[in-house]
Amino acid sequence: METLSGLGIFVETAQTQSFIATGRQMGISASAVSKSISRLEERVGVRLFQRSTRTVRLTSEGEVFLERCKRILDEIQAAEDDLSAMTQFPRGRLKVGLALAAGLPLPAISAFMESFPEIELDLDFTDRLVDVIDEGFDVVIRGSDLSDSRLMSRPLRPYRPCIVAAPSYLEKKGTPGKPADLVNHACLHYRWRNSGKLYQWPFKKKSLKDAAGTLPIAMVCSDIEALLYLAKAGRGVACLPDFAVKDAIAHGRLMPLLDSHLTGGNTFHIVWPSSRQMAPKVRVFVDFMVEHFAAGLVTEKAH
Structure with a gap:
């Protein structure tokens, strides 16, 4: 078991390139991660990582070892899934990737935990497009279309952008009638965490x-x-997804602006690898999200 734990820590460190991030993900200290990697290197007789003050990177030997470790851990997971499938009782660890969506998934996640207490959720929130298979996710909820033939997906529900401002702000600065009027307003912008670019x-x-x-x-x-x-x-005008602002609009804390000038939008999808038998824990999570996730979305225009 210690060997398997060491392999898991090694794979996670190869993905995060950080002892600290690996420790945070696995609920152990960075020191424990470092010691585990050192013991593994001593056991296999080669250096697996090049260390620096800021990051750790795989050596060429480490890259070869990583592919073997992934296959080993995948086989173990597949074996557990097969046993779980025999009992038809959903249990075990479920690694879920979730979009940074203003708390949108949390009510559905909470309800799922109550309904399936034997499933251990490992939640990873990010705005980047994760590699579901290579990063070891069982299932991912993301706000974009499916583009990977190795994945299966089901749509959850669409969403769209809204430009909004508080009534107090509009009383002071006036209400923009066309997009060009925004040059005279305080605009609040979102920066994508992964790319650093402005939305x-x-x-x-x-x-x-x-x-x-x-x-x-x-x-x-x-x-x-x-x-x-x-x-x-009341600090300015912002462009946010409709599900994030629907309650504030309904209670009069935000006012929608320039709606007829906007385009775009997308659809939330839930995706999972198609390469293996669908384990009960994955099946019940997918079915549960299809039924409950959309409760936090907007089914019609927010005003």
């Missing part, structure tokens, strides 16, 4: 997109909840 507000025509490129920047952040808070506090 471009999706206006319909090219001329309006050009205008959007010149929008003032009063604030930039990489957290939807922070952006929502500051918009409700």
Whole structure:
């Protein structure tokens, strides 16, 4: 068991390239991760990682060893899934990738935990497009279409962008009637965590997109909840997904703006690897999310 644990720590470290991040993911200290890697290197007789003050990277020997370890751990997982399938009782660890979506998945996740207490959830929140198979996810909920033939998917429900501002802000600064009017407003922007690029507000025509490129920047952040808070506090105009602002709009804390000028939107999908038998824990999670996830989304325009 210690050997298997060491292999798991090794694979996780190869993915995170950080003892600290691996420890955080696995619930152990960075020191424990380092010691585990050192014991593994001593046992196999080669150096698996090149260490620096900021990161750790695989050696050429480590890259070869990583592929073998992944296959070993996949076989163990497949064996556990086969046994679970025999009993038809969903149990075990389920690694789930989730989009950073202003808390949208949390009510459904909480309800799932109550319904299936034998399933241990390992939740990973990110705005990047994860590699479901290579990163070892059992299932991923993401706000984009399926583009990988190795995956199966089911749609959850669409969402769309909304430009909003607080009534208190509009009383002071006035209400923009067209996108070009935003040059005179405090605009609150979202930055993608993975790429560092600003989210471009999706206006319909090219001329309006050009205008959007010149929008003032009063604030930039990489957290939807922070952006929502500051918009409700009257600090400026923000572009947020409709599910994030629907409650604030319903209670009059935010006002929708320039809706007829917007385009875009996407659909949340739940995806999972198609290469192996669908384990009961995956099947019940997929079915549960299809039934319950959409409760937090908007079925019609938010105003």
